[in-house]
Amino acid sequence: MAAYLVHNQVAAFGVVGNGNIHMVSAMVEAGGEYTAVRHEAGAVAAADAYYRASGKIAVATTTYGPGFSNALTPLTEAQAARVPLVYVTSDIPTTGARPIDINQRGVLEALGIHHVCLTLDNATTVLAEAFAWARQHSAPAVVMVAHDLCDRVLPEHATTEGHAAAALDEIPLHHPAVPASAAAVSKVATLLSQARRPLFVIGRGAVESGMHESILGMADRIGGLVCTTAWATNSVQSPWNLGIAGGFSHRGRLDLFRSADVVVVCGASLNKLQTRGGGLFGSDATLIRIDSSHSPGGFIRPTHEVHADLADAIPRIVRQLDSAMPNGIHGGLRTTHPTWREDIRELPPCESEEHDPGCFAEVDPSDGRLDPRFVLRRLAELLPSERTIVTDGGHFLGWVPKYLTGPDQHGLIMVGAAIMTIGLGLPSAVGAAVARPERFTALITGDGGCLMAAADAESFLRARETEGHAGRGVIVLNDAAYGAEVHQYSPKGLNEKSMLLEEVDFSQLGAPFGVEGITISRPEQLAEGGELAQFLERQLAGSSAGAAHATSRDTRHGSSHPGPSFVIDIRISRGPVADFLKEL
Numbered sequence: 078m079a080a081y082l083v084h085n086q087v088a089a090f091g092v093v094g095n096g097n098i099h100m101v102s103a104m105v106e107a108g109g110e111y112t113a114v115r116h117e118a119g120a121v122a123a124a125d126a127y128y129r130a131s132g133k134i135a136v137a138t139t140t141y142g143p144g145f146s147n148a149l150t151p152l153t154e155a156q157a158a159r160v161p162l163v164y165v166t167s168d169i170p171t172t173g174a175r176p177i178d179i180n181q182r183g184v185l186e187a188l189g190i191h192h193v194c195l196t197l198d199n200a201t202t203v204l205a206e207a208f209a210w211a212r213q214h215s216a217p218a219v220v221m222v223a224h225d226l227c228d229r230v231l232p233e234h235a236t237t238e239g240h241a242a243a244a245l246d247e248i249p250l251h252h253p254a255v256p257a258s259a260a261a262v263s264k265v266a267t268l269l270s271q272a273r274r275p276l277f278v279i280g281r282g283a284v285e286s287g288m289h290e291s292i293l294g295m296a297d298r299i300g301g302l303v304c305t306t307a308w309a310t311n312s313v314q315s316p317w318n319l320g321i322a323g324g325f326s327h328r329g330r331l332d333l334f335r336s337a338d339v340v341v342v343c344g345a346s347l348n349k350l351q352t353r354g355g356g357l358f359g360s361d362a363t364l365i366r367i368d369s370s371h372s373p374g375g376f377i378r379p380t381h382e383v384h385a386d387l388a389d390a391i392p393r394i395v396r397q398l399d400s401a402m403p404n405g406i407h408g409g410l411r412t413t414h415p416t417w418r419e420d421i422r423e424l425p426p427c428e429s430e431e432h433d434p435g436c437f438a439e440v441d442p443s444d445g446r447l448d449p450r451f452v453l454r455r456l457a458e459l460l461p462s463e464r465t466i467v468t469d470g471g472h473f474l475g476w477v478p479k480y481l482t483g484p485d486q487h488g489l490i491m492v493g494a495a496i497m498t499i500g501l502g503l504p505s506a507v508g509a510a511v512a513r514p515e516r517f518t519a520l521i522t523g524d525g526g527c528l529m530a531a532a533d534a535e536s537f538l539r540a541r542e543t544e545g546h547a548g549r550g551v552i553v554l555n556d557a558a559y560g561a562e563v564h565q566y567s568p569k570g571l572n573e574k575s576m577l578l579e580e581v582d583f584s585q586l587g588a589p590f591g592v593e594g595i596t597i598s599r600p601e602q603l604a605e606g607g608e609l610a611q612f613l614e615r616q617l618a619g620s621s622a623g624a625a626h627a628t629s630r631d632t633r634h635g636s637s638h639p640g641p642s643f644v645i646d647i648r649i650s651r652g653p654v655a656d657f658l659k660e661l
Contacts, residue, residue: 078165078195078222079103081204087136088511090114090123090504094140096167099228101138112511116532117147119504121217122492124162125155126508129308129490130465132285134161134211135508141167141224142177149184151492151501152217156190158495159370161211161218163204168194168221185219192219200231215370255369257385257393264381265365265390266397268339272363274417275301276337278322278351281308282344282368284486286387289313292343295395299402300416302333302424306345307478307494312486317418320427323351324657325478327427335359342366342379344387349376350494350657367391427479439600441652447600449473449554449649453480455603456552459613461517461622463547465490465509469502469530471523472560475655481521487513500529503551506537510549517548517622517640524555524578527586538587538642547622548640553583556651564654583646594644609645616641 078100082089088110093101105111114120117139124137139148145166155162169178185192191210195203207218269275277296283289293313296303304319304326305312319330322345326334334357345351347366355377358364366379369386383390428436435441439451453476463484468477470493482489492505506520520537522530537549562576584594595612602608622640 078200078204078220079107079109082136083107083109086110088112088124088127088133089136089138090120090127090508090511091136091138092117092120092140092144094144096140096142096144096222096224096227097138097165098140100165100222110511112507112536114504114507114533114536116504116530117144118151118501119507119530119533119536121148121151121155121162121164122501122504123508123511124164125151125158125160125492126467126490126505127512128160128162129492130487130509130512132487133512134163134208136163136165138165141169141181141221142179145181146179146184149188150496150498151504152190152219153188154493154496154498154501155217156188158492159215161215163207163211164217164219165204166219166221167224167227169223170225171223172225181221190217190219192221195220195222195226197226197229200229255385255389257367257383257390261381261383261385262390262393262397265341265367265383266394266401268363268365268381269295269299269301269341269394270398270401272299272301272339273414274336274338275299276319276334276340276358277301277303278306278340278342278345279303279309279312280306280343280345280351280368282370283387284309284312284344286344286369288343288387288391289486291391291395292341295391295398298395298398300418302337302417304334306351307489307491309344309486310478310482310489311484317424319424321478323353323357324475324655325350326353326357326656327479328432328656329425329427329429331357331432333421333424337362339363340365342368343391344368347375347377347379352376353656435653441650443652444650446556446648446650446652447598447603448653449476450480450653451600452554452597452603452647452649453477455609456519457481459603459610460519460550461547461617463515463622464488464517464519465513467492467502467506467509467518467520468494469505469520469522469526470494470497470499471526471554472556472564472655472658473521473523473554473649475657477521483516488516499523499526502526503530503533503537506549506551507533510537510546514546517550517617519550519552521552521554523560524553524557524581524583525559527551527553527583528578528581531586534586535590538590538592538644546640548617549642551583551586551644553586553644553646554649555581555583555646556649557581558651560651561658563651564658581646584644586644586646587642590642592642592644594646596646596648598648612643612645616643 120137124135127135211218289312304322364379365381367383438448467490490509493501502522510518584596
């Protein structure tokens with residue numbers, strides 16, 4: 078198993094124990110890419126984030142029993158979010174169960190998670206088969222090894238034959254390929270040619286199929302608007318992009334979402350968050366969903382469901398549109414009215430006091446603490462532009478995708494959002510940093526989630542030995558509470574005491590590892606040239622992220638020195654309520 082991982086240059090994340098230590102030891106001995114985390118949940122969360130940041134499948138590995146049960150929450154998240162990864166653990170010995178053993182197969186079956194068991198007959202092929210399954214089904218695959226087989230060493234010729242049998246880059250992304258029916262293609266093309274206000278939703282499936290630019294081109298062809306899901310943020314650049322669909326949409330754009338008469342959803346599940354609780358689109362809109370899988374979690378039912386690969390369906394729809402509209406957007410049925418773009422001329426501002434009173438405040442009058450929207454706008458300007466933004470779960474999540482993302486579709490990593498968990502942020506940031514070491518990695522977390530995930534603070538903040546690491550920062554949006562619970566249940570009269578946290582000085586989180594921190598609680602600290610800007614300038618000086626970040630000083634780009642790690646504790650207000658919480 079180690080030989081296969083090393084041969085295929087697979088990144089692995091884990092916590093060692095007697096159920097996996099032989100494989101990990103052999104992998105490290107052979108020069109494999111193994112990153113240790115400190116909690117078993119972190120191993121799976123890191124592998125999940127690694128895929129989201131790179132598009133490459135990673136391995137998570139822990140021991141069996143309690144190690145396995147600790148890993149279940151992020152494994153459930155990966156299943157719900159359709160993230161391919163391979164989780165390797167051990168299992169009940171072939172000689173029978175012992176007190177430490179649990180029915181792991183029964184647990185996985187209850188969760189609907191694919192699993193295979195290694196035997197001496199399939200030992201050389203089981204990992205290749207697991208990777209193929211995970212990649213083809215966009216889901217996690219679990220490989221379990223009977224505990225008494227964990228230290229077995231196969232002959233050299235057997236491992237060589239096994240790890241060369243199926244190279245990972247030869248495994249197709251999705252299987253089987255599903256062509257769109259001619260009737261479905263014709264129907265979609267006809268509806269689009271007749272639409273006056275067409276809107277295209279670009280989701281993860283569109284990006285992974287490479288069709289996102291073609292979908293934007295189709296919108297350009299007929300004068301339509303586009304938007305993306307959170308996963309596909311920044312996958313297309315257009316002045317006609319409404320931003321993220323659903324609970325992360327800006328209020329200034331909602332009228333346009335609800336005005337669309339034909340909405341084509343490309344590679345997205347239409348879950349509750351993506352549809353703003355079902356209220357994102359107008360009730361009379363024709364809703365078309367095109368995807369290669371029947372994704373669970375759809376919150377609203379499409380008018381037309383096209384089960385097909387986007388790489389097959391989109392080019393055929395474009396060709397049909399060309400036939401139906403030979404004279405361009407003003408030809409055929411479109412001669413009597415302007416396009417939607419011509420009608421509105423430009424997109425309205427994302428935000429205004431009219432749509433969202435108080436949205437430009439620096440502090441909230443209810444408690445005098447910093448408004449999280451102001452904080453995130455300033456962080457977007459102060460952090461290095463070449464960055465990966467990783468989030469934990471929590472109330473603050475409602476604002477991060479609106480204001481703070483990375484430069485492309487791999488720049489925003491939101492592990493945990495599918496099942497709305499917290500406490501996976503720090504290990505998720507480990508996976509993202511390993512996947513994209515050339516970019517600065519910023520974890521945006523809440524105080525509750527950071528305390529829950531603190532076991533992996535060292536995993537993320539420790540200095541990397543390899544050169545070229547661009548730096549890591551933990552940014553805690555600290556409201557001294559479980560903010561989501563406060564906003565959902567305090568108005569219902571529940572006692573707030575259990576929802577509040579003691580004020581923690583997170584600037585000291587990295588002190589045991591020699592990592593500096595700073596506390597930000599006043600607007601002037603976030604000003605141009607203020608205390609935070611000076612802190613970041615000092616921390617990033619000399620790193621590759623610092624070279625990209627600096628604007629006024631002479632720097633040498635391409636520095637190969639390992640980047641810094643630091644912690645920023647920002648005291649935010651509990652006053653503003655994120656839109657996505659209002660929809661739960």
